[in-house]
Amino acid sequence: MNRDPSTLHRILVGLTGWGDHPDLYPTAQARKNKLRTYSAHFPIVEVDSSFYAIQPEKNYSKWIADTPPDFSFVIKAYQGMTGHSRGDHPFASLDEMFEAFKRSIQPVIQAGKLKAVLFQYPPWFECTRIHVNALRYAREKMGELPVALEFRHRSWFAPPMRNKTLAFMEREGWIHSICDEPQAGPGCVPTVLHATNRRLTLVRFHGRNASGWNHTGDETWRNVRYLYHYSKEELLEWKEKLQLLQQTTDEICLIFNNNSGGHAAANAKQMMRLLGIENQGLVHGQLDLFQL
Incomplete structure (x- = not known):
């Protein structure tokens, strides 16, 4: 049964960061302005540089200028705000840190391009x-x-x-950041298909x-942990899962972070094809998952 177009729920597909995806930048011209090129492929991106340092407002202003009007950003919360830095940060207080972060993202807010601030807490x-x-x-x-809230x-x-956590997130107004990740000990979470926010x-x-999820001991951990290429069958598993989520949330953003080996962009493109979403970044019109 076809649904009224006014009730169609959007699915946006994007990547973590726009710099480390060589397949998207085959020419010198494409590499000259990576974000502008990226936004021709995808309508959303996760900003991860904001996790390592609170970015100056001028950076966000440039990124806004480099992207189409309906492009949006998921901005990762600064590491001091989620406890990753274990109290080692340059601010006099937590209040000052949060205020500095909120000031830094004002250009994105004012441009209407903020999808969410992602709070990903440590293991x-x-x-x-x-x-x-x-x-x-x-x-x-x-x-x-x-x-948005993501546990580790x-x-x-x-x-x-489980139910208490989800009820708490609903009461407090947290958007659920659902994980697809290996089940390799306490420092990871299961895929919990529960929307805690009707909007997103x-x-x-x-x-x-x-095997690589708990790799520690040197600075190559990131290169090992996210080294993975999803198979077509694994991505198809998510089609049914997304159908369930669409019943309780108006918009779903899929963010691919499996880029240790450069697989994220290819898997994201493959997912778009499996969902019937064509030229998402270029067209900026969205197809419902089941209007195929």
């Missing part, structure tokens, strides 16, 4: 009262801005806590490299 961020309070603090400091410790979704849900594809 040691377990389900404890102290950490629940930290989530409440972060949500309060971000005010009315759309914020499975205690949040262990059977005794994120799905982030980290790959399924179970």
Whole structure:
């Protein structure tokens, strides 16, 4: 049965960052302005440089100018805001840090291009009262801005806590960032197909490299952890999952992060084809997943 076009739910597909995807930039001209080229392929991108340092406003202003009017950004929260830095940051207080971050992204907000701020917490961020309070603090400091939440410790979704975690996210107004990742110990989470925000849900594809997920000991961990190429069959698994999510959320953003070996762009393009989404970045019109 065809649905009224006014009720169609959007699916946007993009990547983490725009710099490290060589397949998208085969010519010198394409490499000259990577974000402009990127935005001809995809309508959304995750900004990860904001995790390592609060970016100057001029950077965001340039990125806005380099992208089409309906392009949007998922901006990753600064590492001090999620506890990754373990208190080692250049700010006098948490309040000052949050305010500095919010000021930095004002150009994106004013341009109407902010999809969400992504708070991805570290693997040691377990389900404890102290950490629940930290989530409440972060949500309060971000005010009315759309914020997405991604856990990296499975205690949040262990059977005794799963429903409580999801209910908490709904009450507090968190957008669920659902993970596709290997199940390789406590420092990862299962795929929980539950939208906590009617407006938006994120799905982030980290790959399924179970043997490399817990690689530690040197600075090559990132090159190992996200080294994975999704098969067609694995991507097709998500078609049914997305159908379920579409019943409870108006928009879904799929972000591919499996780029240790340069696989993210190819898998994202493949997913678009499987979903019947053509030239998403160029056309900027969206096809519903099941209007095929």
